[in-house]
Amino acid sequence: MRVEGITLSFGGVRALNDISFEIKEHEILAIIGPNGAGKSSMLNVINGFYHPQEGTVAFKGKERKQMRPHEAAKQGIARTFQNIALFKGMSTLDNIMTGRVLKMKRNFLWQALYWGPALKEEIENREFCEKVIDFLEIQAIRKTPVGRLPYGLQKRVELGRALAAEPELLLLDEPMAGMNVEEKEDMCRFILDVNDEFGTTIALIEHDMGVVMDISDRVVVLDYGRKIADGTPDAVRANQDVINSYLGVSHDQMAAQ
Amino acid sequence: MSDLQAAAADTFPKLLLEMARRRPEQPAIREKEYGIWQAWTWREVENEVRALACGLAALGLGRGDKIAIIGDNRPRLYWTMTAAQAIGAIPVPLYQDSAAQELTFVIEHAGARFVMAEDQEQVDKMLSIRERYPALEQIVYDDARGLRHYQQDFVNAFEDIQARGRGYDAANPGFFDAAVAQGNGDDTAIYLYTSGTTGQPKGVVLNFDNLVKTAANGIALEGLTAEDEVMAYLPMAWVGDHLFSYGQSYVAGFCVSCPESSDTVLHDLRELGPTYFFAPPRIFENILTTVTIRMEDAGWIKRRMFKYFMALARRCGTRILDRKPVSLADRLMYGLGNLLVYGPLRNTLGFTRIRLAYTAGEAIGPDIFDFYRSIGVNLKQLYGSTEASVFITIQPDGEILPDTVGRPAPGVEIKVAEDGEVLFRSPGVFVEYYKNPEATAATKSPDGWVHTGDAGYLDDNGHLKIIDRAKDVGRLNDGNMFAPKYTENKLKFFADIKEAVAYGHQRNYCAAFINIDLEAVGSWAERNNVSYGSYQELAAHPDVLNTIKSHVEAVNRDLSEDPRLAGSQVRRFLVLHKELDADDGELTRTRKVRRAFVAEKYESLVEALYSDQDRVYVETEMTFEDGRKGTIKADLQVIEAQTFGQSEPLKMAG
Numbered sequence: 001m002r003v004e005g006i007t008l009s010f011g012g013v014r015a016l017n018d019i020s021f022e023i024k025e026h027e028i029l030a031i032i033g034p035n036g037a038g039k040s041s042m043l044n045v046i047n048g049f050y051h052p053q054e055g056t057v058a059f060k061g062k063e064r065k066q067m068r069p070h071e072a073a074k075q076g077i078a079r080t081f082q083n084i085a086l087f088k089g090m091s092t093l094d095n096i097m098t099g100r101v102l103k104m105k106r107n108f109l110w111q112a113l114y115w116g117p118a119l120k121e122e123i124e125n126r127e128f129c130e131k132v133i134d135f136l137e138i139q140a141i142r143k144t145p146v147g148r149l150p151y152g153l154q155k156r157v158e159l160g161r162a163l164a165a166e167p168e169l170l171l172l173d174e175p176m177a178g179m180n181v182e183e184k185e186d187m188c189r190f191i192l193d194v195n196d197e198f199g200t201t202i203a204l205i206e207h208d209m210g211v212v213m214d215i216s217d218r219v220v221v222l223d224y225g226r227k228i229a230d231g232t233p234d235a236v237r238a239n240q241d242v243i244n245s246y247l248g249v250s251h252d253q254m255a256a257q
Numbered sequence: 258m259s260d261l262q263a264a265a266a267d268t269f270p271k272l273l274l275e276m277a278r279r280r281p282e283q284p285a286i287r288e289k290e291y292g293i294w295q296a297w298t299w300r301e302v303e304n305e306v307r308a309l310a311c312g313l314a315a316l317g318l319g320r321g322d323k324i325a326i327i328g329d330n331r332p333r334l335y336w337t338m339t340a341a342q343a344i345g346a347i348p349v350p351l352y353q354d355s356a357a358q359e360l361t362f363v364i365e366h367a368g369a370r371f372v373m374a375e376d377q378e379q380v381d382k383m384l385s386i387r388e389r390y391p392a393l394e395q396i397v398y399d400d401a402r403g404l405r406h407y408q409q410d411f412v413n414a415f416e417d418i419q420a421r422g423r424g425y426d427a428a429n430p431g432f433f434d435a436a437v438a439q440g441n442g443d444d445t446a447i448y449l450y451t452s453g454t455t456g457q458p459k460g461v462v463l464n465f466d467n468l469v470k471t472a473a474n475g476i477a478l479e480g481l482t483a484e485d486e487v488m489a490y491l492p493m494a495w496v497g498d499h500l501f502s503y504g505q506s507y508v509a510g511f512c513v514s515c516p517e518s519s520d521t522v523l524h525d526l527r528e529l530g531p532t533y534f535f536a537p538p539r540i541f542e543n544i545l546t547t548v549t550i551r552m553e554d555a556g557w558i559k560r561r562m563f564k565y566f567m568a569l570a571r572r573c574g575t576r577i578l579d580r581k582p583v584s585l586a587d588r589l590m591y592g593l594g595n596l597l598v599y600g601p602l603r604n605t606l607g608f609t610r611i612r613l614a615y616t617a618g619e620a621i622g623p624d625i626f627d628f629y630r631s632i633g634v635n636l637k638q639l640y641g642s643t644e645a646s647v648f649i650t651i652q653p654d655g656e657i658l659p660d661t662v663g664r665p666a667p668g669v670e671i672k673v674a675e676d677g678e679v680l681f682r683s684p685g686v687f688v689e690y691y692k693n694p695e696a697t698a699a700t701k702s703p704d705g706w707v708h709t710g711d712a713g714y715l716d717d718n719g720h721l722k723i724i725d726r727a728k729d730v731g732r733l734n735d736g737n738m739f740a741p742k743y744t745e746n747k748l749k750f751f752a753d754i755k756e757a758v759a760y761g762h763q764r765n766y767c768a769a770f771i772n773i774d775l776e777a778v779g780s781w782a783e784r785n786n787v788s789y790g791s792y793q794e795l796a797a798h799p800d801v802l803n804t805i806k807s808h809v810e811a812v813n814r815d816l817s818e819d820p821r822l823a824g825s826q827v828r829r830f831l832v833l834h835k836e837l838d839a840d841d842g843e844l845t846r847t848r849k850v851r852r853a854f855v856a857e858k859y860e861s862l863v864e865a866l867y868s869d870q871d872r873v874y875v876e877t878e879m880t881f882e883d884g885r886k887g888t889i890k891a892d893l894q895v896i897e898a899q900t901f902g903q904s905e906p907l908k909m910a911g
Contacts, residue, residue, distance in 0.1 A: 130291035135402070140520035142292065182883060193403050 001046070001169060001201070006055035008041055015041040016052065017225040023169065028195055028202045030212045030233075033222035034245065039205045040082060042222065043171050046203070047079050048072040059169070073102055078167035080158045082174045082205075088147030092157050095146055096132055099164030100125040132160045135197075136190060152183035159190065163198075170194065172204035176211055184208065188215050213237065221245075267442035268465040270306070270343035272507040274437060277303035280483065280510055286332045289517040289525055296512070297332060305333075305419070307433050310340035312422025313371065314432070316395055316413075320345030323367050323448070327351040327360070327383075328375020330489040330515045333399045333415055335503060337373040342446060342465075344436045346371075349448045349460075350494040352846045354839075356884065357382040361389060363450050366692065367460055371395045373415075377403040380412065442466040448691055449496050451643050460691035461496075461643045471646040471685035472504035474667040478651065479533075479613055483510035486531045486610070490515075490522045495847065496643040497617070501535050523547075526607035534614040538621035539848055541636070544606055545625055546752040550780045566594035567631075574599075574631030579655050599632040608634050615639050615651075619849060620723065620742060622750040623659040630657065638662050640721060644700065644707050645669070646685030650721045661720035671721060677712040678727050729852065731762025737824025739767060741852065744825045747815060751808040752777040753801075756837050758850050759827065760863060766828040768866035770859070771805055772796075772836055778804075793834045793891055802896060805832055809898040817901035826900040829866050831873070833859075834891035840880040865895050 001023040008016040016038045023029050031039050044050040046057060048069045056063050059075055078099070086095050103125060110118040133139055136156050141149060146157055155175060162170055175191065176184045192215055194200050206212050212219060212233065219236040221229040223245045229236050236242055266272045276285065281300040288295055297305065318324060324341045326348055328334050338348040349367045351360055353375070364372070364386055372393060374380045380398050387393045396412045398404055404412070426433060446465045450458040475481070489502035506513045511533075516525040523544070526534075552563050573587040583591070603609050614629070614636040621638060629636040635654070640662035641647040650671070652663030665671045669683035682705045689697040701707050712730050713723040724730055724740055731739045741759040744767065748757040755774035761767035773796050782789055782798075789795040813826040837843040843855050856863055858877075865873035876890045 127291065130293075134291055137518065139292070139517045140524070182881070185883065189403070196405055197402070 001060070001203075002058045003042075003046065004056045004058070006042075006045055006052045006057070008038075008045060008050055008052045014225050016045070016222075018055070019222070019225075019227045020055075021220050021227065021230055023201060023203050024218075025201055026195070026199050027217040028191070028204070028215055030216035030219045031203060031205050031222060032207070032209075032212055032219060036224075037222040038225045039222055040173055043079065043173055043203070043205060046072075046169075047077050047171055070102075073165060076166070076168035077171065078162040078165040078169075079171035080155070080162050080173060080175060082177065084151075084154045084158055086146045086154060086158055086161070089145055091143050091145055092138060092141045092149070092160070093129060093133070093143065095157055096129045096160045096164045097125065099161040100129060102165060103128075128166075129160075129164055132163050135163070135193070136160050152179050152187075155179070155183075155187065156190070159187075159194075163194065163200075166198075167200060169201045169203065172202065172206075174205050174207065176206060176208055184211060191215060267469060268342060268437070268440040268444065269339055269446070269469070269504070269507050270310075270437040270440060272469070273299070273303055273306060273339055273343075274434075276507065276510050283483070283510070284512040285506070285510075286335065287512060287514040288332050289515070289521070289528075292517075294514065294528075299510070302332075302336065302339075306336050306339045306343065307426060308419040308422040309336055309415075310343040310422065310433055310436070311425040311429075312418035312420070313340060313346070314344050314436070315421050315425040316371070316418065318344065318346050318371050318395075322346045322371070323349050323369040324371040324373060325349045325351055325364055325367065325369040326373045326493065327379045328353050328373075328399065328493075329519055330491075330493055330498070330502070331375060331399060332515060334373060334375065334493060335489075335513075337397075338447070338503065342440065343433065345440065345444070347445050347448060349450070350492075350499070351450070352492050352494045353379065355846060356840075357385045361386045363458060363460070364393065365390050366457075367448055367450075369393060371397065373397050373399070376400040380404060380407070384409075384412075440465070442469065445688065447499065449494065449499065449643050459693055459696055462688040462691050463646055463685075464688055467646045467685045467687065468500065468504045469508060470668070471648055471683070472500055472508045474684070475500075475648055475651075476505055476509045478667050481505065481509050481511065481533060481613075485509065485511040485533045485612075486529060487511060487513050487533050487535075488516065488522075488526055488529055488531050489513045490519070490526075491535070491537075492846070496647055497535055497537075497641075500647045501533075501615075523607070527605065528607070530607055530610040532610050532612045534608070534611055536614070536616055537618040537847070538616050538625065539619075541616055541621065541625055541629060542749065545628055546774060546777055548602070548606070549752045550777055553780070554784070563598060566598040567628075569594055570599065570631035571627065574633065575627060575657070578630055578633060578635060579657060595633065602632055603634065611635070613637070617641055617662075618847065620746055622746045624750045626659050639666075640723060641666075642707075642709060644687045645681060645683055646687070648685065649679075649681050649683070649709070652720075656718070656720075658716075658718070658720055661716060661718075661722045663721065664719055665721070671715065672706070673714055674708075676727070677714065677724075679709045679711050679713045679721065679723070680706045681709065682706050733761050733767065733824050734763060734765050735824065738822070739825050740822065741825075743822060744769070744812065744816065744827065745850075747812040748808065748827075751811075753781070753804060754808060756850060758837075758852055758855050759825070760852075760856065760866065761825065764867060767825050768863075769809070769827045769830040770855070770862065771809075771830055771832050773801060773805065773832060775836070792836060793889060796832050796834055797891070797894070802832060802894060805830075806896055806898055809896075813898060813900050823901075827898055828900055829895055829897055831862060831866065831893050831895045833862075834875070834893060835877060835879055835889060838879070841878075862893070865893075871895050 004020045006016050006019045033039050045052050104121055176187050195202055219233050221242050228241045229239045266275045276299040282298050284296040285299040285302045286297050324346055326334050326337050341348045349369055372383050374383050380396055383396050397415055397418055399415050401414050442465045444465055446463050446468055448460040448462055450460050491498040502513045514529050516522045569590055573583045573591055576583050611634055614634055617639045637652040640650040648666035649669055650663045651666045669681055671681050673679055686705055686707055710727055711723050712727040713721055716722050725742045729741055733739050739761040744759045745757040748754050753774055754771055756772035758770040759767055778801055809827050809830055816826050817823050839846055872894055874892050876888050878886055878888050880886050
């Protein structure tokens with residue numbers, strides 16, 4: 001995945017300004033930056049929700065034109081959202097099954113018939129979803145309506161739905177926002193395990209620096225729509241621009257400047 | 258079963274081969290995975306065990322070596338026990354939620370060379386133990402998830418060991434069968450470490466004769482058959498699970514089912530509908546609490562129906578179960594109640610097919626006990642210990658006296674020492690405490706009598722009645738008897754009270770710590786629009802304190818009716834700001850309160866109970882699940898409860 005010279009404006013506001021970076025296969029890339037830096041916009045550009053005025057997005061070497069999110073989904077890009085976007089009244093299992101919709105080839109008539117190929121397909125997809133449920137250790141809430149679950153578990157279900165689509169690229173928008181330490185640790189382990197077991201490439205936005213530095217292979221730093229750094233966690237941590245704009249400037253340094 | 262003994266299958270591996278021959282296509286063990294119950298037949302189990310045993314032998318596990326086993330109840334972990342026993346090695350199951358440092362003691366003490374770990378979490382613990390105890394040679398894991406990058410050559414997957422074992426088996430045909438045939442009834446079968454309310458755990462050594470004979474006696478007494486259904490969900494390191502889910506399954510040939518995960522137990526229980534069920538009182542309490550809460554939330558009609566029929570059940574349900582005479586009208590109404598309330602309730606709880614349910618470990622509150630019996634669940638108390646391979650006494654059918662633990666189990670002799678301590682002798686009596694001859698000598702006399710440490714007596718019907726731990730029964734300063742557990746159990750019957758710790762020995766009066774039940778009280782708070790930010794805040798809410806006070810006073814009134822226990826009424830109590838937790842050492846791993854430890858830790862609180870302070874400030878260190886520690890501070894209110902005179906009539910007491 002490559003993004004090249006992306007510029008995105010909403011009216012007079014330039015959300016993204018000439019941004020280029022690369023997401024390599026099988027890596028975990030973190031996009032960080034202060035509030036309003038354009039992180040979520042960047043994710044929305046990658047999965048085709050926003051269309052940049054300038055620049056190109058290439059996935060698996062293929063440059064893409066204007067496209068819609070469902071086309072991105074077909075290409076193997078799945079995502080989770082900053083504010084959970086699940087079907088609250090549906091059970092965990094049903095929510096995860098919705099992630100398989102694109103894999104279901106039989107049309108509505110076959111499904112209305114129930115027996116035959118549609119049933120076989122349903123069973124195959126259910127089996128895959130059960131593997132996701134097992135993987136995320138949410139067996140106990142399989143039949144629970146999602147709206148009744150605590151926040152941390154809803155986030156996990158949302159990850160499950162994204163995984164059900166068997167994505168090659170997984171976009172996670174603040175997967176750990178609002179979680180306690182224990183839930184964060186669990187989520188980190190799941191992200192690492194997904195990357196490890198399925199070889200899924202992951203791009204995530206996260207504010208918790210400890211988490212970012214621990215789990216990501218590479219970090220891209222945005223500030224006011226500009227990219228100010230791109231490199232390994234250690235390199236980024238040592239980068240003076242990043243320290244100034246994000247991690248904060250200490251009083252001594254301010255005085256020295 | 259008698260033909261089994263004739264066949265001289267005196268070890269579990271021999272019994273397995275026997276079952277694989279007699280019942281090759283019948284299910285032996287099930288596990289729910291990917292939402293479906295997956296079953297293995299006896300023949301498949303034999304093949305799995307054979308491959309594993311050969312694999313372990315190929316890796317160098319030999320006769321007399323120990324293999325530690327740690328994880329939730331999983332078929333593969335049970336197979337590991339049989340595989341180890343087949344080649345003469347000794348399995349040492351460990352409590353899966355123990356922290357690494359607690360486990361280090363047991364692993365070192367047992368001298369384990371191998372360990373079978375369920376998943377990454379347990380493997381990580383074992384790796385940290387290995388840094389301090391390098392004699393741990395091999396770590397085998399069941400679930401490979403997250404372990405892909407563990408490159409150490411001593412960390413191996415279960416499948417790889419089995420694959421190696423199949424090769425070994427092909428190269429050494431007859432090895433497995435010869436190794437199994439070499440086993441004898443008096444060989445050591447297992448080390449079970451008791452969690453122990455005091456001091457370091459002790460390794461109880463049991464041989465095959467202990468377990469196989471005790472299992473067979475239990476089966477004969479209760480008429481268990483190969484068609485029974487059991488769910489294995491209690492820790493594998495606990496003797497009860499070992500006997501019920503492992504020993505008796507191999508002797509009787511019934512199928513054991515492992516739940517999907519520890520969180521889905523109640524749900525899986527309902528799906529499975531076991532016929533034979535074992536649970537410590539705590540689980541029965543929890544289930545009852547859930548029922549009570551759900552009934553509170555139910556609609557008006559259902560609530561009325563439930564109340565009416567439960568009152569009827571309390572009046573005649575247990576009599577019907579015991580086949581005692583009941584009036585025709587009651588019998589008819591009970592039949593209607595069975596249709597409308599008891600049947601659906603049993604179904605919701607997963608007790609539809611239940612024929613036999615045991616509880617033990619602690620005294621069960623008579624009200625809880627009667628609840629299950631009155632809705633037609635044949636719940637019986639038994640009294641046992643690890644040192645007895647479980648059974649000492651069992652309540653016989655039709656002769657259930659709630660305050661006794663029944664008659665001596667088959668083959669068990671009982672006597673009561675002069676100081677009131679109960680002693681027993683049986684075929685299940687343990688061999689010794691591993692590497693601890695002093696403790697062995699202190700507990701077991703040369704002629705086989707074992708000290709239980711419990712005070713009790715045999716009543717006129719020949720039933721054993723346990724009062725309390727011999728060392729816990731105390732006296733108040735005024736000379737009245739003080740039986741803490743009795744008072745605590747009365748308190749714990751209230752759904753709002755999760756745990757209670759009573760003090761009074763060598764004090765002027767009885768006083769108690771109380772833990773609220775977060776689920777029950779939280780549900781009350783939700784229904785009454787009471788907002789709270791934490792356990793601590795909820796526990797200090799004035800309305801909650803008032804409710805608890807009324808519960809304590811109800812218990813006091815109850816106690817006042819029994820002249821022997823009237824002195825144990827709770828005069829002052831406080832509601833603790835944190836839940837007592839095994840991670841903080843306040844409970845044992847089997848979740849029994851460590852009274853002395855709690856008294857020491859909360860010394861200032863105990864002092865406040867015996868002063869006239871009405872508030873007390875406390876800072877407590879607590880351990881989080883990830884092992885970090887933190888402190889919580891609280892300002893607790895000490896509450897005076899009304900007590901009742903012994904002879905005071907009830908109407909005046911109100």
